Amino acid sequence: MTNIIEVNNLSFRYKNKFIFDNLNLAIKEGEWVSIVGPNGSGKTTLAKLLVGLLPSNDSIIVDNLPFNNDNMALVRKRIGIIFTNTSNYFVGETVADEIAFVLENQAYKHNEMESMIHNIAALLEIDKLLDKDPQTLSGGEKQKVALASVLVSDPKILIIDGALEMIDANTKKEIFNLISKLQKELSLTIINLTHDLEETYYADRIIVIKDGCILVDGPTKEVLKEDKVFNRIGLEIPFMVDLSIKLQLYGLIDKLIFDMNEMVDALWQ
Amino acid sequence: MAIEIKEVSYVYNENTPSSHTALKNINVTIEEEKVTGIIGKIGSGKTTLVELLNALLIPTKGEVKVAGFDIEKKMKPEDLKALRRKVGLVFQFPEDQFFNITVKEEVAFALKHFRYKSDRVHKQVLEALSMVGLDESYLNQNVFNLSTGEKRKVAIASILVFNPKIIILDEPTVGLDYNNKKKLLMLIKKLKNKYNKTIIIVSHDIDMLNIVADNIIVMDKGEVVISAPKNEVLKEDSLKNHGLSLPKITEFIEIVATKKGIKLKNTTDIKDLIKDVYRHV
Numbered sequence: 134m135t136n137i138i139e140v141n142n143l144s145f146r147y148k149n150k151f152i153f154d155n156l157n158l159a160i161k162e163g164e165w166v167s168i169v170g171p172n173g174s175g176k177t178t179l180a181k182l183l184v185g186l187l188p189s190n191d192s193i194i195v196d197n198l199p200f201n202n203d204n205m206a207l208v209r210k211r212i213g214i215i216f217t218n219t220s221n222y223f224v225g226e227t228v229a230d231e232i233a234f235v236l237e238n239q240a241y242k243h244n245e246m247e248s249m250i251h252n253i254a255a256l257l258e259i260d261k262l263l264d265k266d267p268q269t270l271s272g273g274e275k276q277k278v279a280l281a282s283v284l285v286s287d288p289k290i291l292i293i294d295g296a297l298e299m300i301d302a303n304t305k306k307e308i309f310n311l312i313s314k315l316q317k318e319l320s321l322t323i324i325n326l327t328h329d330l331e332e333t334y335y336a337d338r339i340i341v342i343k344d345g346c347i348l349v350d351g352p353t354k355e356v357l358k359e360d361k362v363f364n365r366i367g368l369e370i371p372f373m374v375d376l377s378i379k380l381q382l383y384g385l386i387d388k389l390i391f392d393m394n395e396m397v398d399a400l401w402q
Numbered sequence: 403m404a405i406e407i408k409e410v411s412y413v414y415n416e417n418t419p420s421s422h423t424a425l426k427n428i429n430v431t432i433e434e435e436k437v438t439g440i441i442g443k444i445g446s447g448k449t450t451l452v453e454l455l456n457a458l459l460i461p462t463k464g465e466v467k468v469a470g471f472d473i474e475k476k477m478k479p480e481d482l483k484a485l486r487r488k489v490g491l492v493f494q495f496p497e498d499q500f501f502n503i504t505v506k507e508e509v510a511f512a513l514k515h516f517r518y519k520s521d522r523v524h525k526q527v528l529e530a531l532s533m534v535g536l537d538e539s540y541l542n543q544n545v546f547n548l549s550t551g552e553k554r555k556v557a558i559a560s561i562l563v564f565n566p567k568i569i570i571l572d573e574p575t576v577g578l579d580y581n582n583k584k585k586l587l588m589l590i591k592k593l594k595n596k597y598n599k600t601i602i603i604v605s606h607d608i609d610m611l612n613i614v615a616d617n618i619i620v621m622d623k624g625e626v627v628i629s630a631p632k633n634e635v636l637k638e639d640s641l642k643n644h645g646l647s648l649p650k651i652t653e654f655i656e657i658v659a660t661k662k663g664i665k666l667k668n669t670t671d672i673k674d675l676i677k678d679v680y681r682h683v
Binding site: 172173271275328 | 445550577606609651675
């Protein structure tokens with residue numbers, strides 16, 4: 134698989150403080166990567182650098198294009214991002230208007246826009262909501278509209294920056310399952326920046342950062358075993374990971390198990 | 403004095419095409435000097451309900467009694483001021499609303515509004531900062547340069563500074579990592595046990611409420627569907643019926659009971675759970 138994002142010797146300073154000093158990172162096309170770290174570790178700064186909201190001086194290459202002023206528009210078309218409270222920034226009077234907003238800015242023709250909006254709405258199972266006022270929707274529906282607004286312009290990369298923090302556990306699970314389905318159908322690369330390790334269950338790979346440095350980088354199930362690292366940097370170990378690690382010490386199971394039903398069956402075979 | 407909410411409804415933009423009923427005929431009592439958690443999905447009416455408690459919103463119908471005041475349109479300005487001294491509300495992402503430069507100015511803002519004298523302002527600012535675990539060295543620091551956890555503490559201190567009896571925290575742990583969350587939960591316990599505050603926490607996080615709440619109110623589509631002591635709420639299937647999940651540890655104990663007919667002890671401590679599992683395997 135080829136690298137869709139390459140970060141080469143990235144340094145970024147805010148006032149006199151280095152947030153990143155010589156950061157190197159590569160993300161493969163179609164990968165789902167969770168970048169985790171405590172408050173202040175540099176996650177949101179990295180997200181902003183990856184979408185060009187902060188300057189990266191040619192240190193970031195997206196889909197073979199160095200991210201600089203000449204390529205800005207081309208690179209941005211390849212990346213979609215959802216932040217916390219994205220739905221607070223809704224501007225459309227209807228869901229269809231909201232989804233159309235990005236396309237209008239990219240000067241798509243009206244007839245093209247219509248089919249693009251219907252296609253993405255069908256994929257996200259919100260086609261029946263297109264005429265509704267987005268402000269009257271439930272929290273889960275709003276998140277789906279936010280996702281549709283980002284995915285309608287067919288980005289190759291979806292960045293999720295703490296976007297699902299305010300959502301109850303069941304709705305969160307529903308949205309992540311949907312994103313997982315979309316990842317396959319749209320061949321998306323997903324980068325999820327979070328301090329909630331439960332969100333990493335969906336990822337192929339986890340990168341742990343602290344103070345702008347990579348502490349651990351590896352496959353999800355390997356990295357989640359690093360409970361000492363998470364304790365040291367102050368990240369909460371998810372219940373099922375904590376339970377798995379402790380039950381392994383008692384010799385009752387022999388691997389990490391995220392699903393409760395599977396865990397119960399493994400314990401009482 | 404308990405908070406009494408009787409037959410309360412609230413409609414946003416009443417009598418307009420965008421009219422939206424956020425609360426429907428709510429009846430609930432919130433006990434004093436306890437921690438009450440309000441849980442429900444986004445849009446269930448949690449924030450609207452707490453905004454009635456310091457008269458940011460006035461009920462469209464029904465009665466709200468808080469700290470001896472009736473929340474109604476014809477409240478006298480002096481009663482409104484007195485009410486807001488007794489009820490402190492910390493909004494979601496409160497640090498996004500900072501508008502003073504230094505910690506001292508931000509925390510002192512309400513006291514200046516309430517026309518406290520400057521020597522008293524200084525003393526109370528220091529006390530409020532100490533309650534949230536920040537010392538004197540923070541006074542002249544720029545609020546915008548603080549860490550996320552410190553900003554949240556400053557926002558809470560700016561409410562504690564006028565010593566309200568009732569403290570409402572709307573999604574207080576959102577955006578905080580585990581260390582900061584743990585510190586905040588300890589602060590909430592301290593505010594209840596040491597300073598006898600009545601605390602109301604709006605949250606979507608049942609695991610957090612499982613740790614700090616005495617009572618839990620469950621909201622769904624603008625209605626209060628359950629209001630009871632925490633242990634009773636967690637026992638019922640009601641959380642699931644309203645699309646909410648149980649605390650992880652409770653859910654696991656329930657699955658063991660359902661699938662294997664084994665009754666593990668109810669606990670909030672994973673070590674106790676593991677010992678119990680070990681006994682039964």
